[in-house]
Amino acid sequence: MTYCVGVILDAGMIFASDSRTHAEVDDFAKFCKMTVFERAGDRVIVLLSSGSLAGTQAVISLLKQRADAAGDALTLWNAQTMFDVANVVADAMRDIERRDGRYLADSAIRFNASFIVGGQIRGEASRLFRIYAEGNFIEAGRDTPFLQTGETKYGKPIIDRVITPSASLADAAKCVLVSFDSTMRSNLSVGMPIDLICYQRDSLNIWMRRRFDEGDAYFAALSRQWSQGVRCVFSQLTPLQWPSSVDGRPIPSADIKE
Template sequence: MTYCVGLYLKDGLVMLSDTRTNAGIDNISVFSKMHIYEIPDERFLTVMTAGNLGVSQAVVNMLHEGIDTGERLETLYTVPSMFRAAQLVGEAVRRVYRTDGPTFEAQQIKFDVSILLGGQLRGRGMRLFQIYAAGNFIEATPDTPFLQIGETKYGKPILDRVLQYDTDPADGVKLVMVSMDSTLRSNLTVGLPIDLMVYRRDAMKAETRRRITESDPYYQIIHNGWSEALREAYRAIPRPNWIR
């Protein structure tokens, strides 16, 4: 399983993914699910993937090597806009489906992939998309400033309650770390280390890229501090007065 979350904030993007993959729970590995496509001062894109690892890697490879769209070989390094980038990721998903889909169907394997794509090209808007297994996609907006893929439920309540479009990216890091920690705790197939990327709007480069391991001091603050804070919050709520 996988958990990836992307925040689309007034001042930037925050993206976080775990690194655990499993083929059955007795076969667990570490694979980065975060991929950066960067041309300094020109474009900065981040892709995070969830679902079948073979499909995810095929899509990512295709985005690296280029997709022949008739006129030219198009990659995330050449697309003229974030919208076109989302279309290209969708096209890569559809091409992998055309290759792998029939065999998957014959073997009753689900064609399961979902992708978050965030970034900005110089002079254009910063955007965050979620691309589905059918190759179609949706976009985050100020009304719903986060998107999640993979094991999304354990980490959603804190985002539903606290996150807003004008949340500062540094606070966004706190929130995605709490969201991830809740997920790690409740689903063993989501695992450390985790990959974090913070992008400040119009920067055209990552402000922070960080692999966070169990011994990371800030992860420890979140992991221990949030549990304690929750217990404290729960103690602060009064008992019902209709129970002795």
């Protein structure tokens, strides 16, 4: 499995991805799922991949190859809007699907690449998309300023509580890391290292990028602080009151059942 999160804020964007891939439980590995196309001052484009590794790698290789080729075709380097970027990615996905899909139709692992794609191109605001395996896509907005793929559920409650468009980059980065911590604690198919980018709005370059490896001191401290803090909050929650006992004996159930 995989866990990827993209967040779009007034202050900028956050991108994060885990690195665990697996075919079976006895066949897992690490691969970076974050790909950056950056030309400082002009554009920052970040892709987070989920799905079968052969599929996502093929799409990324094709995108790079097309972007570097001479010619007039629309590519990640010459697209003028993030909407066009999303379409360029979708086209590559569909091309790979056309090439490989029918050979995988009867396989246990069907073709299923999907992406979170976001960033900023000079002259346009930051934008964030989730491209489905079929190549159609949705764009995050102010009502839902984040997009997740993969094992999204364990880490969603904290994001639902904290992320709003006005959250600071620092808070959103912490929140996304806590979300990864919760996910990795409850699910083995998501694993470190975690790749994180905090993109400052209109900076058109990436100067905050970090990889959190197994044993990373900051991540370990964050995880410990969070765990202790949550337990502390928990211990202070008002306990549920039950009807008091009668003469020191519990009330028979017939008296209080609905």
